[in-house]
Amino acid sequence: MLLSHVTSDALIFLDQPWSSREIILENLCQRLFDAGKITDKAAFLQAVWHRESLSETGFEQGIAIPHGKSPTVLQPAFAVARLTKPVADWPTMDGEDQVDLVFLLAVPEKDDEGHLRLLSTLSTALMDEANVAALKKADSVAAFLATLDGVNNTPAKPVLPASSQSIIVITACSAGIAHTYMAAEALEKAGAARGITMLCEKQGASGIEDAVTDAQIARAQGVIFATSVPPKGKARFNGKPYVSTSVSEPLKNADGLIERLLHQPDGIMAETREQTAPAQGQQPRFLSTLYMGVSSGISYMIPVIVAGGLMIGIGQLAASIFGVTDIGSNRYADHASETLVILHFLTLYGSMIMKFMYPVFAAYMAYSIADRPGLVPGFIGGAFAGGLHYTLWGGSGGIPSGFLGALILGLLAGLIADHLNRHIRLHKHLQAMKPMLIVPGLTVLAIFFINFYFVDPVFGGINQFFQRFIVAHGTGSTLILAMIIASLTAFDLGGPVNKSAGAIAIGLAADHIFPLTARVLAIVIPPIGIGLATIIDRYIVRQRVFDENQRITGTTSLILGFLAIGEGAIPFMLKNPLITISINMLGAVLGAVIAISLGSVQWLPLPAIWGWPLVQNLPAYLTGMASGIAFIALANVFVRYHLIKRGRMAIE
CATH class of the missing domain: 3.40.50.2300 (Response regulator)
Structure with missing residues (x-):
């Protein structure tokens, strides 16, 4: 296919008197619109100017190649302006800022016809001085197009010997x-x-x-x-x-x-062991897609956790200086002290930020799989997982699906959007509807039914089972009940199971039936433990078992753990749920059992560091906490080290 097939006589303008970049782009966009290559001139021109703001599109020899990528482009095309006098307001890489030959490329969101490779051929051909000189000397549009078609006939690049660098x-x-x-x-x-x-x-x-x-x-x-x-x-x-x-x-x-x-x-680049992929089937591709999606979602979710945790920590820590231990309760909304009012709403602000943790995770998980069409469906799936629908719909008693729901809905949103985007075929004049209306609309509809009939019922049922299980053992032995509360608190680090255990534990403490010792310990032990693991791994097994991103996340988890914010460890749970959840539960149970056996008691819901002095028998409490933290830290290091040695885990 020739370059002349991606443009036309009506899109080539030789020896024009246009005197500025604004005039040139305005005229070329208008010609593309008149030729039926784009559906919305204003939207495409905005995309072109956005690209201009990112970096130079002017090159050597007076060439400029502005371009815009937009759903308004029906098919790849380019328009050309050769100027009678160079314009001096076009930034170029050689610093001359003198442009007299402009190629405006119109790039669609998707290309099923292979024209984009031709546009790339044009871009590389314009680096050749002979080609540029010929284009500037062409005395007619026909000669100009003939010269363009000639760039496809350039000789192949020489192949260097295989032994060379x-x-x-x-x-x-x-x-x-x-x-x-x-x-x-x-x-x-x-x-x-x-x-x-x-x-x-x-x-x-x-x-x-x-x-x-x-x-x-x-x-x-x-x-x-x-x-x-x-x-x-x-x-x-x-x-x-x-x-x-x-x-x-x-x-x-x-x-x-x-x-x-x-x-x-x-x-x-950070070293890792080579992994051997399964030999056949679609499993490697699916697992790779899932892994990359989870990693991408986690990387975007971490700033949300850090920002929310920081706001909560500042609010609670500052309030503790004034002797306030329940700064988030409604009675501080209209307090006489403006400082306490501000700290109250700052704490609530942090809690609000945390609500966006799962929507951001699921959105960017879907985005990594399906690109932009998956972003909105993924965000909505994450909103379901965080329970936003229960708040907005005015329902009561609903239990969010939490991190597992975000994982499932984010994955499905990405897979569905990607499948629809690749298999729906429309007439070229309707192509713009696909990424803006059809794909996100159908995917969001699918997410609604999946959540309504599967995710919410299944995980809601699981959470209700845990609630009843806790209540049924509410009059059992002290250590058994402590183990149940500790394990379920550590299960999902602030998720619905954690909150179910918390509701029962706080109710028992309010009635002075059973103290909150196991509950408060299980909140702080997992995030501190896994954060510590990312620091000590190289001293224990003489190598890193966490990658660089995990080490940064681990530091955040460690700090937030002392503030009683367990969500800092959620990225580890999402990436390796089986390892992380099981170790967290065992560590929390171990710490709670040791502390309670040694006589520690905490009746107040104050797991953060400023609540520790209010514990009865603090040495026993700290002993139990240290034991649980040490178990989680060492178990994470040794288990991961063993899996790396066997080639079943890699440090990315």
Whole structure:
């Protein structure tokens, strides 16, 4: 297919007197609209200006390649303006800011016809001085188009010997067109001049092109990430030297980036053990999708947890200075002291932020699977998991599905949206409806029925079972009841099971039937324990068993644990639920049993550090707590170390 098939005579404007970037983009957008390539001129022009704000689209030789990616684009196309006089208000990479040849690329959200590769060919062809000179000398539109079609006939790149050095290159830009391919081209040329094979993986608008293999990665000297968006699959390069830079940098100094990688890399990608994938079936793909979705969701959820926990911690800690231990109770909303009123609402503010933990997790889990079409359905699924529907619908007695619900609904939202997006076929004039209306609408509808008929009933039933189980053992022996309350409190770290156990435990304490010792210990032991594990692993087994992101999360969990906020450990639970939940429950039970056996008693619902002095027999309480924390920390380290040794777990 020729480049002339992606444009037309009506989209080529030679020797125009347009005198500014605004006038040029306005006119070219209008021509694309008149030609039926876009459905909404204003929306597309906004997308183009957004791209202009990210980085330069002006290059050497007076070339500019502005572009916009938008659902208003019906099919890939480009319009051209050759100017009679260079405009001086277009930022270029060579600093000259003089542009006289402009190619405006219109990029659709999805492309099923393969035209996007042609647009990338155009971008890379414009790096050739001979091509640009010919385009500037063309005396007619027909000659101009003939020159464009000639760039497809450029000779293939020379293949270097297999024994030569090689470097992996990952390029990606926000639109996935011009810079993605031009950066790869620049690095390939610089590498060829050095006799180095540059293995360029382009993560563009058409998906991943020229994906590097495991064998190529193993032989490569390192990897250059030239991206303006987060690159996909970075874990593949663990153990390799790397350089990370913007997608525009290779166009300015490609050879300098190669020199930097070879002699002064930014660092070494975190090392990990190679995992052996199952040999057949769809299981590896599904498990990989699930794992990447969970990891993505966790990374976006952590700031929510930290922000909410910080607000709660500030409110409660400051209130404790004034002797207040129940700052969140309604009686402080109209208190005579303005300071206590502010602290009251600051605490409630933190609790409100925490409500968005599961919606953000599920939204970005779905987003990692289905891209933008999965974002809204995932968010709504997470809202169901957090119980937002019970609040807004005015219902009573409903129990949220918690982290398991968020996990299931986020996964299904992503899979359903991705399936619909790939299999629904519409006429080209209706394509814009698919990502904006059809896919999210059908996915949200599916999420409603899945939650209504499966997630809420199943997990609501489980939680009701736990409630009845606690009540049934309310008159049992002291240690048995302590073990039940501690294990269920630690089960989901502030989720519905935890809250069910808390409601019963607080009720028993209010009636002075059974103290809250097991309950308050089980709140703080898991987050402190797993946070400690991320710090001591290298001292215990002489290697890291948590990756860098988990170590950062672990520090947060440790700090929040002293504030009695267990949600800091939820990312570990979501990533490895079987390991984390079982160890948390055992550690909480161990700590509670030891503290109670030694005579510790706590009647007040004050698990945070400022409540510890109010415990009867504090040494026994701290002994039990230390025992539970130590068990969780050591168990996490040794279990993970064992699984890593057997190749069943990797440090990402």
